[in-house]
Amino acid sequence: MKDQVLRSREWFGRKGKDGFIYRAWMKNQGIPDYEFNNKPIIGICNTWSELTPCNAHFRELAESVKRGVLEAGGFPVEFPVMSLGETLMKPTAMLYRNLASMDVEESIRANPIDGVVLLCGCDKTTPSLVMGASSVNLPTIVVSGGPMLTGNHRGGHIGTSDVWRYHDEVRAGKMLEEELLTIESAMCRSQGHCAVMGTASSMACMVESLGLSLPGNAAIPAADSRRKVLAQLSGLRIVEMVAEDFKLSDILTTQAFENAIKVNAAIGGSTNFVIHLLAIAGRIGIKLNLNDFDRLSAAVPLIANLQPSGKYFMEDLFYAGGLPAVLRELDGMLNRDCITANGKSISANYEHAVCYNPDVIATIEKPFNTATGLAVLTGNLCESGAVIKPSAASPHLMQHTGKAVVFENIEDFKARIDTDELEVDGDSVLVLKNVGPKGYPGMPEVGNMGIPKKLLESGITDMVRISDGRMSGTGFGTVVLHVSPEAAAGGNFAMIRTGDMITLDVPNRRLDTDIGTAELERRKREYIEPLPVAERGYIKLYTDHVQQAHLGADMDFLNGGSGSKVLRDSH
Structure with a gap:
């Protein structure tokens, strides 16, 4: 570490007026001199917001990350970025995915940060953070917020997918509005994102199958104490990644994207996965097209028996062995040597995984459904x-x-x-x-x-x-x-x-x-x-520059590789 030239030294290692300003203003938070002595500065990119209920527990999760960073000898700095609440934002959170990614990119690029921990959970927060970080290409690790506990109503398990069924029952006169109100309180009964294999869970599986998180990240429930343990271990690991100069581009290879596509098919992941993975590929400079999804998914059966394609919930997937157990079942189909955030190959991460419930995680030979997920x-x-x-x-x-x-x-x-x-x-x-x-x-x-x-x-x-x-x-x-x-x-x-x-x-x-x-x-x-739907502001920028769905619906000026070039100092 002593011989490494940290990016943050461009700020805190300077002498004269510039260094004085950078250090002095940070010291108003009670930071002693030695914290600026060649320690890696780890940014914790936080999408906490009370308007994003899926991510409302992220301030507490960030504290666990900080413990890991401090334990490893780094200095954590938490910073907010635009948070996209899927259930509340109008007209749609997807309109702002690209804007949030720009916020992430510029926040990382403009500040004295050597490595980044991305805290994301709700549907669009995960792709927007990964897209933005990919455009800067620093050492980066993802910590998902985790799914909420399975809902319970009248002795049965319920989750977000049931919203559509209940809505149709009310429209058909088979359910009263009063019962629907009771179900509201029974379904979302803990912190975390949707309890089914919806987009949020699909995104958590995506980052784990890409290798951007520690093993097991995808399925640990938000309310489970092991989610905090994983956050602390991720904080520890990001300091090591900085020392190794281990960047996003080292993980996000063509082969890693192929793994993610196959995993999404096997778990019955969201169709939104397609549009988000295409956008991430465009940011990191990987050539990926819509036909690749069909080619790579066609031979992959559905082995995860999870709603909305099946019966069970993300909590059940965790108890059954989590995504590592799914990956082990897919072993013969995956690119086994892809490197992951912990420095090990993806196959090493699932080598000792065990499936504890074959009704939740089936086998390739006897899949839950022979129909592919995409x-x-x-x-x-x-x-x-x-x-x-x-x-x-x-x-x-x-x-x-x-x-x-x-x-x-x-x-x-x-x-x-x-x-x-x-x-x-x-x-x-x-x-x-x-x-x-x-x-x-x-x-x-x-x-x-x-x-x-x-x-x-x-x-x-x-x-x-x-x-x-x-x-x-x-x-x-x-x-x-x-x-x-x-x-x-x-x-x-x-x-x-x-x-x-x-x-x-x-x-x-x-x-x-x-x-x-x-x-x-x-x-x-x-x-x-x-x-035109707008004559000014971000919506005009969006409609003027957004690409079509088969290209990931990203802005045309945001594609094309990555780099961590430091902006010129304004002082």
Whole structure:
């Protein structure tokens, strides 16, 4: 450590006026001289916020990280960045993912930090922090907040995925609003993010399978004391990573991304995983495209029996052996030599893992579901691709042709979906347009459109639904998402009208309409581009520069590798 030139020495190691200013103002917090004597400065990037309930315990978690940093001889400095609360933010937290990533990048780059611990939990906080840190490329380790404890109601286990079921039961007149109010208090009964394999849990599994966290990070419940132990060990480890000059780019290799894609398929992870992993790859400079997800996922069966694709919850996954037990089961499919944050190969990390409950973690030979967790579609309805989650869909709808019932935007959908006048039946294909990155803007989680009330009342619980938006990771059903180009970008999807025939063919990875090329071109000539949704501020910046879903919906000016160049001193 003594021979290493730390990045923070550019601030605290200076003589004269500049060094005086840097040290003197920090000393107003009661910091003695020796803390500036060539100790690695470890930034704790915290997304704590009482408006982000999933992350509301992060101040306490940060204290555990600090203990580890101090134990290893480093000096911890906690700093806040924009926090994205999935359940509260309007119009959608996804609109601000890129903004939060810019906050993270510039906060790290502009300050005297040698290594970073990323505290993230709620859906968008994980990808935004990893994206921002990747653009700076310092030694970095991730500590997830952990899932909440499984909910309980009337003797049964419940979780976030049940929200959609309960909502439909209320709409169909099978449940009273009063009971729904009781369930509210029974479901989210501890700190932490969603208890199912939703987007937050998928992101926690993503960082562990990429190698960005210590083993076991993904599944330890937020309320379990072992989450704090992992945080302290992560604080200790980041100091070692600084001494080793062990950066994000050393971990985030092409092979690591391939592992993450295979793991996501095996656990039935969120479709949002696709759009976030593409964005992270773009930041670190790894070439990854939508077809890679289908190629790498196709042969991977679903082995984790977790909601929304299965029965159990993240708490059960932890007791069954956690993600290391899943990784060990996938051993023959993974790139075993990928290096991880603790300096060991990923295979060394799961070598001694044990599955304690085969009903939660099945085997490759006898999987929970032979359907993969992800499929990528192409066709004349999605020229640049679309995605579907077969493991959470209805088998009888995997090959289906029906008439489109088109909603031009979310307001149109809300106004007409439950009306008696809506001409729809169980064979219809619901189409929701203009909810993509530019069209909404921000690409909200409205893709798993509610079934029309009159169909619910007749017993229909699933039908083919297609949109250029996203779906909550807690959602389920035969739902095609991320259609690209989106309607607002003038792709073929924008030209679909009610009554057009649409064919979904998941086995052959196709999504097509029977509209002929000449008719499509005629409709395109008549197409009127929507007016800009904003004339100023971040939303204008976003709509002017956001890329399409198949590219990760990142800003076009934020892609292209990474580096930790220090900004010029302003003093």
